[in-house]
Amino acid sequence: xxxxxxxxxxxxxxxxxxxxxxxxxxxxxxxxxxxxxxxxxxxxxxxxxxxxxxxxxxxxxxxxxxxxxxxxxxxxxxxxxxxxxxxxxxxxxxxxxxxxxxxxxxxxxxxxxxxxxxxxxxxxxxxxxxxxxxxxxxxxxxxxxxxxxxxxxxxxxxxxxxxxxxxxxxxxxxxxxxxxxxxxxxxxxxxxxxxxxxxxxxxxxxxxxxxxxxxxxxxxxxxxxxxxxxxxxxxxxxxxxxxxxxxxxxxxxxxxxxxxxxxxxxxxxxxxxxxxxxxxxxxxxxxxxxxxxxxxxxxxxxxxxxxxxxxxxxxxxxxxxxxxxxxxxxxxxxxxxxxxx
Amino acid sequence: xxxxxxxxxxxxxxxxxxxxxxxxxxxxxxxxxxxxxxxxxxxxxxxxxxxxxxxxxxxxxxxxxxxxxxxxxxxxxxxxxxxxxxxxxxxxxxxxxxxxxxxxxxxxxxxxxxxxxxxxxx
Numbered sequence: 001x002x003x004x005x006x007x008x009x010x011x012x013x014x015x016x017x018x019x020x021x022x023x024x025x026x027x028x029x030x031x032x033x034x035x036x037x038x039x040x041x042x043x044x045x046x047x048x049x050x051x052x053x054x055x056x057x058x059x060x061x062x063x064x065x066x067x068x069x070x071x072x073x074x075x076x077x078x079x080x081x082x083x084x085x086x087x088x089x090x091x092x093x094x095x096x097x098x099x100x101x102x103x104x105x106x107x108x109x110x111x112x113x114x115x116x117x118x119x120x121x122x123x124x125x126x127x128x129x130x131x132x133x134x135x136x137x138x139x140x141x142x143x144x145x146x147x148x149x150x151x152x153x154x155x156x157x158x159x160x161x162x163x164x165x166x167x168x169x170x171x172x173x174x175x176x177x178x179x180x181x182x183x184x185x186x187x188x189x190x191x192x193x194x195x196x197x198x199x200x201x202x203x204x205x206x207x208x209x210x211x212x213x214x215x216x217x218x219x220x221x222x223x224x225x226x227x228x229x230x231x232x233x234x235x236x237x238x239x240x241x242x243x244x245x246x247x248x249x250x251x252x253x254x255x256x257x258x259x260x261x262x263x264x265x266x267x268x269x270x271x272x273x274x275x276x277x278x279x280x281x282x283x284x285x286x287x288x289x290x291x292x293x294x295x296x297x298x299x300x301x302x303x304x305x306x307x308x309x310x311x312x313x314x315x316x317x318x319x320x321x322x323x324x325x326x327x328x329x330x331x332x333x334x335x336x337x338x339x340x341x
Numbered sequence: 342x343x344x345x346x347x348x349x350x351x352x353x354x355x356x357x358x359x360x361x362x363x364x365x366x367x368x369x370x371x372x373x374x375x376x377x378x379x380x381x382x383x384x385x386x387x388x389x390x391x392x393x394x395x396x397x398x399x400x401x402x403x404x405x406x407x408x409x410x411x412x413x414x415x416x417x418x419x420x421x422x423x424x425x426x427x428x429x430x431x432x433x434x435x436x437x438x439x440x441x442x443x444x445x446x447x448x449x450x451x452x453x454x455x456x457x458x459x460x461x462x463x
Contacts, residue, residue, distance in 0.1 A: 083379060104361070
């Protein structure tokens with residue numbers, strides 16, 4: 001098996017130079033040392049995240065509430081997408097270890113096949129992460145709202161579609177009576193953040209005013225994340241009362257009552273640091289996955305050209321394999337501490 | 342450049358067809374196990390909400406399962422279990438000592454800082 005010493009060596013010779021006391025090649029040993037240092041970096045980041053979470057005064061976001069979307073299917077699928085990402089990365093780790101195994105048998109075709117599978121898995125993971133970032137930045141249709149009593153709440157439920165804006169007061173561009181049907185959601189959210197909606201009347205960019213026609217929301221629930229004068233932390237406000245509280249705040253005509261999605265200063269999910277740690281830790285991990293894919297491609301070219309076959313061993317595949325498994329290992333921890341716990 | 346005083350450890354990794362079969366069987370077994378663990382984690386996460394009575398138990402189950410997954414990845418996939426003991430421990434022991442210390446000190450400090458904010462305000 002990999003790394004086993006084939007010869008018995010007495011201690012004096014073993015520690016007296018020339019041979020490695022670890023019975024392993026220089027390259028592999030250095031890869032292990034690098035991985036230990038990289039593991040310390042990620043360990044430090046996750047501990048810093050734990051620190052901020054433990055001293056946070058506001059409610060920390062809950063994974064299954066924050067990450068509950070699937071591509072093409074919308075909301076309502078808690079954790080399924082990250083579980084899928086985890087599965088993709090585990091599978092690509094398996095194909096990598098199979099490539100290493102094939103290398104130990106000097107099976108060049110096998111190494112090529114499994115390396116290609118690993119690279120495809122890596123691209124899938126990076127793509128998934130891009131989608132998740134897009135979704136995280138874009139946010140939900142409701143956003144996080146500051147209610148009349150000063151409390152802050154996130155919203156779950158189904159957002160009733162906006163059908164159109166009917167212009168009631170002409171501006172530079174739109175005439176009275178005109179029915180606007182394009183770019184509704186985008187315009188609506190911008191106006192809501194800027195405080196340009198009052199009592200169901202939206203003020204558009206050109207100064208015209210329009211009445212919003214919108215279907216009713218379903219299963220509306222407000223979950224209080226920051227206590228105010230009236231509502232306590234983790235209070236749940238439901239149905240018609242929720243709609244009344246939500247829309248009186250959203251249509252209050254004051255700016256910055258609602259936050260959609262996330263940027264580096266604020267996010268709708270929780271404290272400011274939550275978004276920053278999300279971007280930094282998953283971003284740093286994603287960067288590792290991306291560089292891992294690039295390294296794998298370089299090694300794959302070497303395999304196809306026969307460089308390692310001529311050398312008599314496929315240790316380069318084993319070394320990149322170590323790095324690739326490490327990336328999977330880090331994700332296992334990120335998955336637990338960001339999404340589950 | 343081959344020197345007779347340098348031992349080519351890289352060649353030690355080679356194994357036969359039969360040994361390969363056994364190793365592959367082990368890899369697939371570990372794959373099934375890792376997938377099963379992830380599935381259990383997701384189901385627990387979906388069905389048991391934070392704040393419920395079972396939550397503290399579930400939380401520690403998550404952490405235990407994570408360490409189990411990590412152990413399989415490091416010892417089987419990264420072959421650290423097959424390396425010499427000296428290599429295994431030089432990687433694992435310093436790391437665990439340092440991380441346990443860091444986790445302890447950081448979380449204790451965080452709780453104290455949190456209390457200070459709660460008591461004296463921002």
